[in-house]
Amino acid sequence: MIIPVNTNTSSYEVHLGENILRDFNERNAEVLKKADQLVVISDRHVWSLHESYFREHFTLPFKVYLVPNGEACKTFESYFDVQSFLLKENCSRSSALFALGGGAVGDLTGFVASTFMRGIPFYQIPTTILAHDSAVGGKTAINHPNGKNMIGAFYQPKEVLYDFHFLETLPVLEVRSGLAEVIKHALISNENWMNEFFSLETIESIEKTHLLQWLEKGIRVKAHIVELDETEQSYRKYLNFGHTYGHAVEASVGYGKITHGEAVMIGMIPALMLSELHGKVRAGYARKVYELAQRLGYDFNAVLGCSFDQLARFMLKDKKTTNGELNFALLQSIGEPFVKIISMDEVQNCDIQLRKWIEEGQ
Ligand SMILES: NC(=O)c1ccc[n+]([C@@H]2O[C@H](COP(=O)([O-])OP(=O)(O)OC[C@H]3O[C@@H](n4cnc5c(N)ncnc54)[C@H](O)[C@@H]3O)[C@@H](O)[C@H]2O)c1
Numbered sequence: 070m071i072i073p074v075n076t077n078t079s080s081y082e083v084h085l086g087e088n089i090l091r092d093f094n095e096r097n098a099e100v101l102k103k104a105d106q107l108v109v110i111s112d113r114h115v116w117s118l119h120e121s122y123f124r125e126h127f128t129l130p131f132k133v134y135l136v137p138n139g140e141a142c143k144t145f146e147s148y149f150d151v152q153s154f155l156l157k158e159n160c161s162r163s164s165a166l167f168a169l170g171g172g173a174v175g176d177l178t179g180f181v182a183s184t185f186m187r188g189i190p191f192y193q194i195p196t197t198i199l200a201h202d203s204a205v206g207g208k209t210a211i212n213h214p215n216g217k218n219m220i221g222a223f224y225q226p227k228e229v230l231y232d233f234h235f236l237e238t239l240p241v242l243e244v245r246s247g248l249a250e251v252i253k254h255a256l257i258s259n260e261n262w263m264n265e266f267f268s269l270e271t272i273e274s275i276e277k278t279h280l281l282q283w284l285e286k287g288i289r290v291k292a293h294i295v296e297l298d299e300t301e302q303s304y305r306k307y308l309n310f311g312h313t314y315g316h317a318v319e320a321s322v323g324y325g326k327i328t329h330g331e332a333v334m335i336g337m338i339p340a341l342m343l344s345e346l347h348g349k350v351r352a353g354y355a356r357k358v359y360e361l362a363q364r365l366g367y368d369f370n371a372v373l374g375c376s377f378d379q380l381a382r383f384m385l386k387d388k389k390t391t392n393g394e395l396n397f398a399l400l401q402s403i404g405e406p407f408v409k410i411i412s413m414d415e416v417q418n419c420d421i422q423l424r425k426w427i428e429e430g431q
């Protein structure tokens with residue numbers, strides 16, 4: 070299956086399906102043969118699991134550079150190390166990069182590609198469910214102690230190659246993490262789709278065919294929004310649903326201590342509470358999603374490990390905050406997002422409510 074993405078600055082395709090890595094190579098052989106170097110950036114864990122499949126199906130010569138697993142690679146150090154490797158290997162403006170991994174590897178590689186010799190092509194080869202979101206749309210970044218994804222660029226990949234073969238080794242924790250962004254895509258786009266999740270009892274009971282259909286739907290939602298607004302001037306803020314509070318939790322507990330998806334699921338609960346107040350989302354909906362999250366095993370305890378003051382400091386640095394005002398992505402109704410300025414006191418009320426729910430459940 071192919072999903073086209075046409076933004077203001079570029080057009081590319083997302084190819085998705087089982088065992089499609091070899092097709093990718095054949096399809097792009099002409100262009101790739103012109104490159105003087107092909108460099109695969111992956112993390113140590115992904116490479117240890119998938120090196121042989123990758124080598125078997127990626128038939129052109131390439132070099133590989135491995136970075137630390139997960140969020141630990143979205144640092145200035147890894148950024149510098151990859152750039153140094155590219156220089157050592159005499160890479161040039163005719164080289165191309167391949168991000169083989171989850172969203173962390175994709176975000177890092179994309180940012181390196183956007184700045185190496187002022188920009189070289191890169192390809193996304195996502196290996197997680199979460200990366201149905203991160204590999205599409207061209208947000209690339211590394212973290213700063215002062216906030217998530219603070220240093221980055223909008224820089225679109227040349228192609229996204231989503232070979233479902235890679236997903237077979239994902240542990241439940243990572244499936245759960247990815248599902249949070251899938252649920253976000255449903256919440257901001259389609260109530261009927263969102264209703265499908267309420268019948269879920271456990272992560273393990275999700276059928277693979279359903280999961281793959283949801284990934285496709287998620288990619289379509291994302292692609293559509295990015296096509297309307299590539300650089301987050303307006304509609305793209307909807308894709309940040311759950312992230313204002315979620316990113317604050319992620320940064321407060323320490324990057325990589327909880328998964329990104331877990332943080333997003335946590336952040337969507339205050340966003341839904343606010344949507345009940347400021348939109349027409351029916352009373353009790355935030356609680357219903359919280360209970361779904363509990364059934365699926367999302368761990369909300371990270372919230373209790375951070376003070377609201379800490380969270381507030383990070384929220385004030387959110388990229389959507391302007392002149393000290395928090396611009397929250399909210400829902401008018403399920404599937405109908407909007408953005409509204411919300412006072413910190415209101416967020417604190419949601420935080421108090423959420424902490425009560427978490428403590429009651431202990
Ligand atoms: N750019 C965007 O638009 C965007 C969107 C959403 C999330 N993100 C970013 O993506 C990151 C999270 O993404 P993620 O959870 O995919 O990334 P990740 O790269 O952190 O991967 C999570 C973990 O799963 C492991 N892993 C990856 N693929 C595997 C596989 N096939 N089998 C077994 N283990 C595997 C990794 O080694 C890592 O330990 C965050 O940094 C988040 O900020 C970016």
Ligand SMILES: O=C(O)C(=O)C[C@@H](O)[C@H](O)[C@H](O)COP(=O)(O)O
Pocket residue numbers: 202206208217218250301305308309312316388
């Ligand atoms: O693509 C987008 O736009 C998103 O907001 C998708 C989010 O899921 C993703 O986590 C993104 O990296 C967050 O962006 P940020 O600008 O808040 O760092």
Ligand SMILES: [Zn+2]
Pocket residue numbers: 202250312329333
């Ligand atoms: Zn996200």
